[in-house]
Amino acid sequence: MAIAAAEDRLTLIDELRARIDQLDRDARLLSIGELCRRVDAVRNIAGAARLLPLARLAGGLRDALAREGRGASVRTWTDVMREAIGHDAQDEATATAFLTAVAARLAG
Incomplete structure (x- = not known):
């Protein structure tokens, strides 16, 4: 069973990775x-x-798209999403750390 x-x-996880890749690839077309x-x-x-990060x-990417439209940096978000999906920790603190990583990358 296990x-x-x-x-x-x-x-x-493979399905989610494929969806993230598709978001990244098709962002400018959709x-x-x-x-x-x-x-x-x-x-x-x-x-x-229960993949909280x-x-x-x-959710953060959706909010950025709603706020910034085409100005949202989809690639930055999807890059960090790929990192988060394989991470061992799936708690709130880890989610916050990944959101902070996006903010830091966007601030450049």
């Missing part, structure tokens, strides 16, 4: 509304899977 759960988790819908899908899946980052 092996099946681990395989399911890996399948879920409308802001469609991009936000896809980011929300990542947020919802991550939240349901990824869920919080996806």
